[in-house]
Amino acid sequence: DTADALNRVHALVTAGPTREPLDPVRFLSNHSSGRQGYAIADALVKLGAKVTLVSGPVSLTPPAGVNFVSVETARQMLKACEDALPADVFISVAAVADWRPARAATKKLKIKGAGSEHPSMELTENPDILKTIAHKRKNRPGLVIGFAAETHDVEEHAEAKLARKNCDWIVANDVSGDVMGGAENQIVLITRDGSERWPRMGKEDVARQLAKRIADTLGDEGTG
């Protein structure tokens, strides 16, 4: 029965952008809508999983039935993920900001008259949440899935990412066409056994296919 294919499975999903403060009124972020991550969380709930959705700021309503954790920064997202462990599967869909302003001012910065005509901003590297969770010695989820947006040499880059981040699967998004910002996705699923190119489909269909695939895999490996 597919409605309980993921019974007793705890899935941890990240979604959306992160928001990195520069001062109380300004931040660095990106255009991630959260749509693919929310769709995946929803598809997992519908297969009976217990789902923790850790989300950066987006304009979507959390799917019914998820345990929703709202965060802003990458560091908050990492903490929320670690607090949510143990999990059977971790799906890192969030577009985490790789860098953040080195210092977040407590008062609004006066950019004009700051002393230099072209003020500069020092950046510092954010934690890689996927890499951190995937390298845990204790509490590493049995199935760790990363996402990757690639424009060329999709398989090659995704395989390298799989190894570097210690993931089990990479869901590579071929954004070489007109996929960017659209409702459809062109996916190449990379596992340790090889890669498969999926037909172009809507993000909700990608979510359902992926959830089904997760259920098959955890079902095969699980205690039954």
Ligand code: C5P
């Ligand atoms: O290296 P790249 O940013 O392309 O990797 C994308 C994958 O890594 C996504 O699954 C994303 O959620 C995750 N990631 C992360 N923390 C970061 C950067 C990326 O979890 N700081």
